[in-house]
Amino acid sequence: MAKRLVQGNEAVFLGAVKAGASFFAGYPISPSSEILAQASVYASKNPEFRFLQEEDEIASANAILGGSLAGAKSFTATSGPGFSLMQEAVGYGHKVGIPCVIVNVMRVGPGTGMPTMPGQGDLLQTRYGSTGDYTSIVFYPSTVAECYEYSIQAFNAAEESRSPVVLLSDAFLGHLNEVADLDTIDVPVVPRTLEPLASGSTRLFSGVATYPDGEPATADGDEFIRQYYESRDNRLAVAEKYNFHEYGWNKDAETLVIAFGITARVARPLAPYFALFRPIRMWPTLDKELAEVAGKYKKIVVIEGSDGQYASVVEHMLLRRVERVPLLGGRMSIEAISEGLDRIGMLPAGFAVDKKSTVAVG
């Protein structure tokens, strides 16, 4: 396949197919609906791929858990309000250990909010949205080609960690068309790790704390703790293999910008003045990778599409104060970033916003 225009949502779907996904269940919601539409059309031509439009997002999330238990690499796609509805199923998937992928194409929330405007405000929900303690693996690409690449990686990480993995996107990235040759992106695919139910072995999937033999362990704190740390350590070990990030721009600058997803792209005209750390694996946080570079910089500023969600995380990671440039209301622009930097006295002297700049990806 030669270079062609590919949409971000389309690339996510094609990555899923490349990863071996054979079941999609979903409920349409802007700005993710193109993924559902792609799945519907693909299923009509490829009977080995099953498509189910559910009555809501609760059913969608539970359907992909069932599909995965039955043996299919499974996924769904939604946006903030739908992702909120899915949280009970997310927790169940983590407890039982069910590999699947949930794509969250973020828009401006809370509530219905601004359905077609880009936001990055679901970041903490991807980590803490469900009940109890669990270890999330979450990726957030920033180009259409990366949507394809990290869609495959999300399925790989789901199989290896045996947990629901979240692939983040946003309204701009999902609806962005750009030139890409997806066939040149070569990501090895991790094969299915779970035997389907009814294939002979005994499996427990009640979601209740149980002993390995299936007896309830609902009052045994020691057994709960043993299982919790076993699960956590396994998922952290898997995540270590997926420590995707970018460190670049002007590494000799005094200030480090932390930005991710589309924000890192929109902020690109700042490249001569700042260094950039762009996490792609959003959870578990890249503590070691960030700590290795953060010490070189006098100041750190987090530019993000929420009111400081990741900035707070970074402060916790580094145990130091960071500056914040929140991009709210869908205003993802170099003008909005410049205004934010100016407010905190960090707009570089002499920085003239070249709004026409189409500078290359770093």
Place this chain on the structure above:
Amino acid sequence: MSGKSIVIDGVGGQGVRVIGSTMASLLTVMGFEVTLLFDYDSSVRGGMSEAFLRYDTEPISNFVVECADVVLRLAGRGPHHLSTDYVIADIGLMKAGETGEEIPFLQLGVEKFGRDLFGNMIALGRLLCVCDVDFTEDHLREALPKKYIEDNIAAIKWGYGLDQDSIKKIVSEQAAASFAARYAAKVLAGTASSEAVELAAAQK
């Protein structure tokens, strides 16, 4: 040829996606790096629909257009925080202080090609001309959907071939025709002819 930043500004149903997709496909066929972002309001029918298109010979990082080389304006709902060097607008949509031109695209679509839909392709032709995109018919054939391809190519070429003199002539002819229609309506409604002239002139 250097790249450009373009915004197509309209409302749902006006063909913003068709024009943006066709131009982006054409530029891709020609070997350019292209980003095309559709931005729209889902809350109401007829809400704003925008296409942000950038093309260059190098990969494009920032795909959000905040200062356009050219805006093609089919409606006045446009994005906030946008400035532009040049505006191609349908009749009545130029704003005070802007540099550009007004062309009755939808009317021309009907007059020249039998359907208002072809006004979109005429507008695309004019946009390609203003952006100095040097395409061939083979490029167009590869980029366009097969349905109505001959009519679409003809409409794009016709729009591309417009120059300032022909635009002035079209606009003045359109204004005269519009005046005549308003005058006739007043007379048919029983208004005295001298008064109808004044009323038709005042009603724009």
